[in-house]
Amino acid sequence: MAVGTNAVQPRVSFDTSPDKYKHWKLSFDGSVATLSMDVQEDAGLSPDYRLKLNSYDLGVDIELADAIDRIRFEHPEIHAVVITSLKERIFCAGANIFMLRGSSHAWKVNFCKFTNETRLAMEDASAHSGLKFLAALNGICAGGGYELALACDEIVLVDDGNSAVSLPETPLLAVLPGTGGLTRVVDKRKVRRDLADVFGTIAEGVKGRRAVEWRLVDAVYPTSQFRHQVEKRAAALAASSDRPSSGPGITLGPLGPTVTDDAVLYSSVSLQIDRAGRVASLTVKAPDAAQPTSPDEILKAGDAFWPLRAFRELDAALLHLRIDEPLIGTVVVRTEGDPARVLAVDQTLIAHADHWLVREIVHFMKRTLKRMDLTARSFFALIEPGSCFAGSLFELALAADRSYMLDDPERPNTIALSAMNGGPLKMSNGLTRLETRFLGMPERVSELLGEGEPFDPPAALDAGLVSFAPDELDWDDEVRLAIEARVALSPDALTGMEANLRFAGPETMETKIFGRLTAWQNWIFQRPNAVGEKGALTAYGSQARPEFDFNRT
């Protein structure tokens, strides 16, 4: 089973901050921030490869993701971000090929998933938070480097006779530009499909006027004008923003969980690992005290404000599960605390939805829940007395593959909806989780959202809001058997099944990237023509030439 086995990987920390960045420089000038890639060759996550030519591994992307979050929360006065490089004549060579070559299949898949999420978070900031991105390509921009540029609102390229954009994955490595590249070229930049076909098969890429004509970049500028034009365009992008004209922002402090061998404990989130059973228990707690209700108080509370804190912790727990606990196939999701406190927070978030910080918090919650939708583990929500599956926390039950609600008349147990279930936390398919659940029945969704009261187990079951509502006699056995049955199934078939059932309804560019493009990339990441002994990814950088089995599939 060598193909499926996940090699032991180093524990990866997603907790970083600009003072610790190894690969990026973040600077600020008025309303424009500049994020400059300057990858340290010898500071990859593993000593097995060197990050030459601004190529990246997961560690580089963790810093990028962190920088974008920090600009959103810590620097509201920033309206546009220039993404560029500090290396002479090189923007970015893309994902490090020696890293990919040495990685297990699961690592490749998780690496690509995270880098996709980071790029989509940039587009989310542009679409919803007035933070625009300009890719200033000061040199060669290949593969994942160009995919990073594609995630920006505008792309400008230096016209120095040498610098080109390229997607050399297919011709050089026999894999796909899988970090959104193929999708964004045709769907976002609207490059004609035949030109995209040519572009995707020539390793040297396209430069100069042709890059503009083919819509691959928005403009090219000679070296002498480049810096000035970048400044001009960044200023124009910044001018379109509706972000505040000045700060202060809030500081995103480290989460500082307590980590033991079988648990990660945060303030509002805990993750318990049962490796023998291949099950984890993920619990989110309601606030244990009243929360701020005005923007000023929220600003003052900063990263201690419960929804931000709890969802940052949830996000970290999900990433930990993905990267560090590949054997945990099933996650039991619980909540604990007073649902009234959660609903009160929801009310605050809705009431001040236009405030920049509240907006950022809600979009962060949305992105975390999307991360859960995209996490290749089975989630079962257990709704028990003492839980608080209300409003935004009920999204956890809606995101789960199934939910079980204990129906014991002697121990009251309810769920509740709020306006947070009606729009702010949309899935990547563009629908809310309620709309996806009741696909094609919008009147039913409105009716449920209009219901002011909590739902007891029979009402929740009748409304279709939970999967099952066993009574106290059946509860233990039914839940236990469901989990035992789940953990016995093939993890691959479950991954594929969940990736199909979770995204009912319309596809968007975002879901296309994770569905169509990623699924094909994952297929190719197993093909001998890429990863076999004589495959192109294996042969890259050696003297050997790849040898292909030319049968088409």
Next chain:
Amino acid sequence: MAVGTNAVQPRVSFDTSPDKYKHWKLSFDGSVATLSMDVQEDAGLSPDYRLKLNSYDLGVDIELADAIDRIRFEHPEIHAVVITSLKERIFCAGANIFMLRGSSHAWKVNFCKFTNETRLAMEDASAHSGLKFLAALNGICAGGGYELALACDEIVLVDDGNSAVSLPETPLLAVLPGTGGLTRVVDKRKVRRDLADVFGTIAEGVKGRRAVEWRLVDAVYPTSQFRHQVEKRAAALAASSDRPSSGPGITLGPLGPTVTDDAVLYSSVSLQIDRAGRVASLTVKAPDAAQPTSPDEILKAGDAFWPLRAFRELDAALLHLRIDEPLIGTVVVRTEGDPARVLAVDQTLIAHADHWLVREIVHFMKRTLKRMDLTARSFFALIEPGSCFAGSLFELALAADRSYMLDDPERPNTIALSAMNGGPLKMSNGLTRLETRFLGMPERVSELLGEGEPFDPPAALDAGLVSFAPDELDWDDEVRLAIEARVALSPDALTGMEANLRFAGPETMETKIFGRLTAWQNWIFQRPNAVGEKGALTAYGSQARPEFDFNRT
């Protein structure tokens, strides 16, 4: 490279007719046809497996596809089709597992592609041709059997305490219900995703009232009422049709190509195979005589009417390429003849679009072009003097990954659009090929469609209708080098790249089935947990229990 190697497979004929069917009985009663599955166990395409319990292989599905085409063309008086089984208490056990187990990866992929196309053709008939389908499940209906039912407009199940519908692929075989099953359950039947999750993981399936409550079937009837209720519902479906109340239809005669070792020659289509170069040349000829212009004449011409004949031949050539010529990775597409004749046919098709037979012909052309979009080979259109890339034949150039048009002022060479490029031949993404090509630029599409004149090479290039227009000095080298470069690339990376670039823009249920679902299924079809030595597909039917690598990916 064992995984990628395509084992030698028997040459498969797609040419059949009801008198030759081994596995289906087709009967007619007024406006209702009944297609009864009665699979001959010992008449599979290979002697290596027995088709027990109405399980199927490609041969069974070829007959089904043929029957549906024949009902559309030969029996316009048929308004509804009942799909049922002649086996006692068994509707269909799905794709034969021993066939799947013994098949190469490429065979599995092509088998699933064809069966998907057949089911989508049923939905096409329902949506566009007034031909409705009722699945009358007289017994156990598992896996691909239920996926066939899902492609029908209505599903009724006998309520005998035993008969259930099920998708046991994940729990029993560690693969997916990949013939549209997972997509149609949530997207078409709108089964709630949590219930679909349960349904997809229990091998025994769901029966009786629960099957109705979960929306898996439309009704259940006790055995005593079953036949009567099926008749009643079929009559109601038939009553909704806009098909003619009586015939005659036309007869679809055999295509009877001349087959040599390196060519398949039809009347209007020829396919030349260069195995050493791994290139095929596919040529479609314009009519060589004037074609009928009125419905009566078209009825009289029957299957000799050029567009029907030519596209049936094209369809057969594409299937032949897929199944019998896996080493041919690149297909050069040419046309020959008088473009005026093609445009005249287009005019006839548009003028009589409401006539049932013309409607069928146009939808057949549409489905054939979709088959081309879904064929995992690179298509390069070569537009040379003497060609007739006009109107419906210009769709071949639009479907191709690239097009090259020779620009030699001394040898006039044009392309032309017709109303057939403006709507009747939509891709599976719901857009025309022109709309997909010029995504987000509808005004440009209208402008081009409004252009009454043919386009010479500079005009075609300027309009973006062709990829390149080399002059006579460059032509030979440029085309040769493009083909040489293409055939040298990894066939897997090309398959993945083309599957992404060809379907720019929106996704539909149809494209989701081929993109998201199929891509994940293809991934799983390579996973050791399914097809490895101890995988579930390998272990099925033996004493061995599957052993899984439980790492999630």
